[in-house]
Amino acid sequence: MPQRPDVSVVVIAYDDAARLPRAVGSVLAQSLGGVETIVVDDGSTDGTGRVADRLAAAHPGRVRAVHLPENSGGCGRPRNEGARRARGAYVMFLDSDDVLDRHACLNLFAAAEETGADLVSGRCVRVRPDDPGDRGRAWYPRLYERRTVLDSIRQRPDLLYDTLATNKCYRRDFLTGNGLAFVEDLHYEDLLFSAQAYLAARRIALIPHRVYTWHWQQEAGRGSISSRRDELRNFADRLEIHRRIDAALRAYDAADLKLHKDAKFVNHDLLLYLRELRRRGPRYRRRFLELAAAYMAELDPRVLEIANPMPAIAAFLLGRSDLEGALAAAEYGRSKVPELRAELTERDGRVYWGRLDGRPGHPVLDVTGLGVHTAPLDRVRPDNTLTRLERHGPLVRMAGRVRNPLGRIPPDAQMAAQVEFVDRRHGRRVFRTPAETAHAGDRIEWWAEFAPARLVRPLGFTDPIWDVRLRLTVGRERALTRPRPGDGALPEVTLPVRPRLTRLAGDRLTPYVTEGDYVAFRLTGGRRWQRAAHRIVRYAASTPVGGRLWRRVREAERRMRRRLNSRRTKLAVYNRLLVRLPVRKGTAVFESGLGAHYSGNPRYIYEELRRSSRPVRVFWSYAKTPHGFPEDADLVRRDSWGYYLALARAEFWVDDQGFPSGLRKRPGTTYLQTWHGSAFKRMGFDHPELKLAGPGEQQRFRRMVERFDCFLVRSRHDVRTLARGLGVAPATLLPVGYPRNDPLINGGDPAALAALRRSLDLDGRRVVLYAPTFRAEGDGGAAGRLELPFDPMRFARELGDTHVLLVRPHYLSAVGLPPGARHAVRDVGRLPDVTPLLLLADALVTDYSSIMFDYALLDRPMIFYTPDLAEYAGRARGCYFDLAEHAPGPVLDDEDALLAALADLDGQRVAHAARRRAFAARFGEYDRGIAARAVVERFFDGGGRR
Numbered sequence: 001m002p003q004r005p006d007v008s009v010v011v012i013a014y015d016d017a018a019r020l021p022r023a024v025g026s027v028l029a030q031s032l033g034g035v036e037t038i039v040v041d042d043g044s045t046d047g048t049g050r051v052a053d054r055l056a057a058a059h060p061g062r063v064r065a066v067h068l069p070e071n072s073g074g075c076g077r078p079r080n081e082g083a084r085r086a087r088g089a090y091v092m093f094l095d096s097d098d099v100l101d102r103h104a105c106l107n108l109f110a111a112a113e114e115t116g117a118d119l120v121s122g123r124c125v126r127v128r129p130d131d132p133g134d135r136g137r138a139w140y141p142r143l144y145e146r147r148t149v150l151d152s153i154r155q156r157p158d159l160l161y162d163t164l165a166t167n168k169c170y171r172r173d174f175l176t177g178n179g180l181a182f183v184e185d186l187h188y189e190d191l192l193f194s195a196q197a198y199l200a201a202r203r204i205a206l207i208p209h210r211v212y213t214w215h216w217q218q219e220a221g222r223g224s225i226s227s228r229r230d231e232l233r234n235f236a237d238r239l240e241i242h243r244r245i246d247a248a249l250r251a252y253d254a255a256d257l258k259l260h261k262d263a264k265f266v267n268h269d270l271l272l273y274l275r276e277l278r279r280r281g282p283r284y285r286r287r288f289l290e291l292a293a294a295y296m297a298e299l300d301p302r303v304l305e306i307a308n309p310m311p312a313i314a315a316f317l318l319g320r321s322d323l324e325g326a327l328a329a330a331e332y333g334r335s336k337v338p339e340l341r342a343e344l345t346e347r348d349g350r351v352y353w354g355r356l357d358g359r360p361g362h363p364v365l366d367v368t369g370l371g372v373h374t375a376p377l378d379r380v381r382p383d384n385t386l387t388r389l390e391r392h393g394p395l396v397r398m399a400g401r402v403r404n405p406l407g408r409i410p411p412d413a414q415m416a417a418q419v420e421f422v423d424r425r426h427g428r429r430v431f432r433t434p435a436e437t438a439h440a441g442d443r444i445e446w447w448a449e450f451a452p453a454r455l456v457r458p459l460g461f462t463d464p465i466w467d468v469r470l471r472l473t474v475g476r477e478r479a480l481t482r483p484r485p486g487d488g489a490l491p492e493v494t495l496p497v498r499p500r501l502t503r504l505a506g507d508r509l510t511p512y513v514t515e516g517d518y519v520a521f522r523l524t525g526g527r528r529w530q531r532a533a534h535r536i537v538r539y540a541a542s543t544p545v546g547g548r549l550w551r552r553v554r555e556a557e558r559r560m561r562r563r564l565n566s567r568r569t570k571l572a573v574y575n576r577l578l579v580r581l582p583v584r585k586g587t588a589v590f591e592s593g594l595g596a597h598y599s600g601n602p603r604y605i606y607e608e609l610r611r612s613s614r615p616v617r618v619f620w621s622y623a624k625t626p627h628g629f630p631e632d633a634d635l636v637r638r639d640s641w642g643y644y645l646a647l648a649r650a651e652f653w654v655d656d657q658g659f660p661s662g663l664r665k666r667p668g669t670t671y672l673q674t675w676h677g678s679a680f681k682r683m684g685f686d687h688p689e690l691k692l693a694g695p696g697e698q699q700r701f702r703r704m705v706e707r708f709d710c711f712l713v714r715s716r717h718d719v720r721t722l723a724r725g726l727g728v729a730p731a732t733l734l735p736v737g738y739p740r741n742d743p744l745i746n747g748g749d750p751a752a753l754a755a756l757r758r759s760l761d762l763d764g765r766r767v768v769l770y771a772p773t774f775r776a777e778g779d780g781g782a783a784g785r786l787e788l789p790f791d792p793m794r795f796a797r798e799l800g801d802t803h804v805l806l807v808r809p810h811y812l813s814a815v816g817l818p819p820g821a822r823h824a825v826r827d828v829g830r831l832p833d834v835t836p837l838l839l840l841a842d843a844l845v846t847d848y849s850s851i852m853f854d855y856a857l858l859d860r861p862m863i864f865y866t867p868d869l870a871e872y873a874g875r876a877r878g879c880y881f882d883l884a885e886h887a888p889g890p891v892l893d894d895e896d897a898l899l900a901a902l903a904d905l906d907g908q909r910v911a912h913a914a915r916r917r918a919f920a921a922r923f924g925e926y927d928r929g930i931a932a933r934a935v936v937e938r939f940f941d942g943g944g945r946r
Helices: 020-028 048-058 076-084 104-115 157-161 172-177 189-200 232-251 255-274 282-296 309-319 323-331 528-542 544-565 567-576 600-611 641-649 688-692 695-706 716-726 739-746 750-759 792-799 835-840 851-858 869-873 895-903 905-911 913-923 931-939
Strands: 007-013 035-041 063-067 090-095 119-127 148-150 168-171 204-215 344-347 350-353 384-392 395-403 415-423 430-440 443-450 465-474 477-481 483-485 508-513 519-524 584-591 617-622 634-637 650-655 670-673 710-712 766-770 803-807 825-827 843-846 862-865
Touching (some): 007 020, 035 048, 035 076, 090 104, 104 168, 104 204, 157 189, 157 255, 255 309, 282 309, 309 323, 323 350, 415 443, 483 519, 544 567, 584 641, 600 617, 641 650, 739 931, 750 835, 792 825, 792 895, 843 895, 851 913, 862 895, 905 913
Parallel strands (some): 584 617, 584 650, 617 634, 650 670, 766 803, 803 825
Antiparallel strands (some): 090 168, 148 204, 415 430
């Protein structure tokens, strides 16, 4: 090792003898040679100090051990002690339960030397060690997408979100020259230290490499200091740290960054506590509210305008001492299907969070744009409160009330319900019983009476916890809710059950309230021998040997279930075993939108198959719910074992997007790729991302496309752009047009269209369909919420008497429309198939969506509303043609012009007639209204490729 190390890594440890060698080992294994390790034992009471000494003795010159006489109670002092003893040009920090990536020091050191940065930060990944299948989650990955060099944190204020001290490398002279050290009397010392380092640094470098693995959510009893949020001092310390950061901002003349720091507090820090507050006692809650309300007054008032909507609502309500409303806002969006636990109030055509109680609606509380009041029931879970749990002999009566915000479920809706008991550990063991429902003001009341001994049949010790749910069906929609206790307490009622294997585990289900404030049941026993059996099991699990054995058995079971149900296992079994099974002639697997819905080209091919009475057995793939899919088909859930078995044995694959990559299509299977639209934006290998991707990603894409035996195209434009960009072989192209467009030429089903018109309450007005292109949220490519670029209220005021606006977001997105516009504006995003909407529409408003090519076949007015055209066209992805040059209608960027054009649809029809026809001839030349029949006759009359 050189006389002076390049990097000193300070490893702090307290009572962590078992994991310290792993942390130090990750430093010793660094690919950079000049790295020293300083282990600081913070007054441990176990063998941590001895382990540190053994490591130092085993690696002289590379590992040093420092012992503090007594525990400091935090991370500040041991880190400071280690940094004072560091000899390296750079200093890094590592906690004893975490590890460094093998090339962490090399990558950080090289970036610092190359850029002259005082501080270099890299990607941190959080991993749950209690979950062997967890591959980790990056900590604020948007900050580390590319290599970046900053001269000031003002160039990237959102760096204040990453205040970890451990994924960074600091120039030692920079630390000493600026007197930077960790505070030793408070928790969350790294928040203040990082903020001060950002402010003092003359240059900051960010690198996209993974440098640190944070082992998060450790086993019970070993949580880190920062995770002990049940201690009020923890929250008080965090607030004090933020106040000191404010002081640092003032000291560095950077008060302009306070707004960004406050937004981070609202979006991140505050939510950490609010989302756990229901499990705290009344005294804790009162004191928390006092501390929080006082700090809310110190925030920059503008923070509520830039913070994320629900955290902003939570912060605002805390300032009003409305803890229940704040909790409901903090909990909303915590899971994939958010739960609505608050009232909604409609006022002046807008929707507000909570009860206004005579006060005017505050802009922060305006949730109209979130679409909570119109979202499908499977996307927003209404609050469910248990109101009754009674036992009369062998029978149990259970009842509750489900929130019905703003009459979301109308009184004349057809409803059905079931109460479900679900084995929490396994999830697939479900026992159901019917429930009755009825409207009661702004709630839906439900009740059920059943004999639990006949209904619920546990196995025994393997399934001790049972969750209770209400499955509510409203027309075509379904909601799954979990009841909460009405007043925070549960009646002392037990449900008698008969376990299948042994009654030693218990013979009754006892209700309790979970940490998430839901009602659940625990299998218990009242007899002496049952209580003794439970004590024996608990004692065995609490002993070192028994506990380790039990954890290993449970981990092995979880690991096995995860592996058996992982896509990787299913692909391996499919490619090595299932493809050896014989192909079943006359079978087909159909899929649209990755199983999202029953629509698109596959739907119209399927309906032609059924009309022609061809003996083809069809399996339809669905992603979430089978509701809405054809009842005369075999339904298989996407990515299930049944799905892969059906694909392996099918004679035909039919879809419009792509079956899972990695599946080997066997020679006896014919793949009909119908696709989902002509191309305006560059696709496939014409897309810069794929062009610049590595050889592995490009080859994976090629293998997916090489499976196609048939690819539908609508025009020579498709051949030159879409097919070429995707790399589709010319021999597979089938120029018959799109089956979904056959009704646009043939007129569709008049009875079905009339029924749809009635259900949408269009009452003879002009129908305008607004269908914009897919919009990604952030940089991750996920679908975002559709924000209308024009005012729907203004449309309703000025055109509502003569026009109806149908808003059609992308099927992965949602939209929130103001209730005040409901008489003239409809959300039609829940309708699975867009073709009937095109037939109903008198005009189309779009931007860059491929729906323009389909609607052109109707020769009706099209208006392109593109206020972001310059930015969109200038994106790196690019487009295949100039929209302004070829658009079959006006290209507008002004709301006044848009409304004027909609008011004069007859004039639009005449003014752009020639351009519309030229557009349809160019982009829909193969659409003749016979595409579905042509596909069926070519491939399903005798089967196989032709």
